[in-house]
Amino acid sequence: MKYILGIDEAGRGCLAGPVYVAAVLFYENYNNPSIKDSKLLTPEKREYAYSIIKENAVWYQFYLLSNLVIDNLGISKAIYLLMRQLYEDTIKLFPNYNITTIIDGNFDPIKEEKTSSLIKADRKIIAVSAASIVAKVERDNYMKIIAKEFPQYSFETHKGYGTKKHINEILNYGLSSIHRKSFILSSKAMDYAKS
Template structure:
């Protein structure tokens, strides 16, 4: 982790922002914003994708307890289908930043696109592995979204959402073929989009 890439005065508050769930075929896209407390060092912060589920869950609780402020924002399946996944992701990020109880001096966003904000912001490619606040945000977003997908499994036990989290795995594609799509599936994502078109042609 190399926060030295971005030199800030000690009283300069930075919010890290990241998302989870751009690629799946089902469920919302979730973003988080985190302002870390410089007086409370959190060990092992890293991109959520390189951490085990147990480690993410542990850090999730520590981040929420020790951060100066944190917030989670989402964009629904309906918003994803209406806006497209990029714009829905930026909307979720905007909601996460706007939900912070403390207004940061700057927002650092993972990736190469920025949401519309009234605060100075910078996009950082692979920021989740370079900036601790973005790493923390990636963990919150991932764990929050995984919880949503586990809840979906309780509602729709025919679909293994607790395992594939809505991604287009072989198991998920098999479930779609066997049971059809649900209201929580993204209608503009294939193979769901193709399934809808085929239904219209048959109808």
């Protein structure tokens, strides 16, 4: 029997909070129309799709790295580290399974025989769509919880992304302990806030 392991991330471009990377393992021919790229689903439909994933995936897992690690390593290196760890952990759990791994994007950080990257894989491969949902739902839920510690930043609404509102909150209140200092107040962000 053949299996597809999909890997995707959530939170790459955020100004605050961790980055999440998820992996979902499905039978090769598994299909469900409710599972789509997380960006195409409302929060309610993402939650529903996540419940389907929990019931039907052979296996799923997510890992995260904090803003401090992101500031230290850089966002791409942090994501690639998590992707490799998820891949290795999956292969250890299922050593005799015939698994093909697909990573969303244009770069394969794993570089093993049966791994590859695919641009917009989260819209083409259901296991990658599922991974995008797991990463997004888990990260959004974390940001809703952490918002209670930092009510002035409205993390429950923008989830740490660089919205005009969020940038204005940074200008008004300064940086919190979960802001990515390496991402903050670039000239583009400042220009956006002033427009």
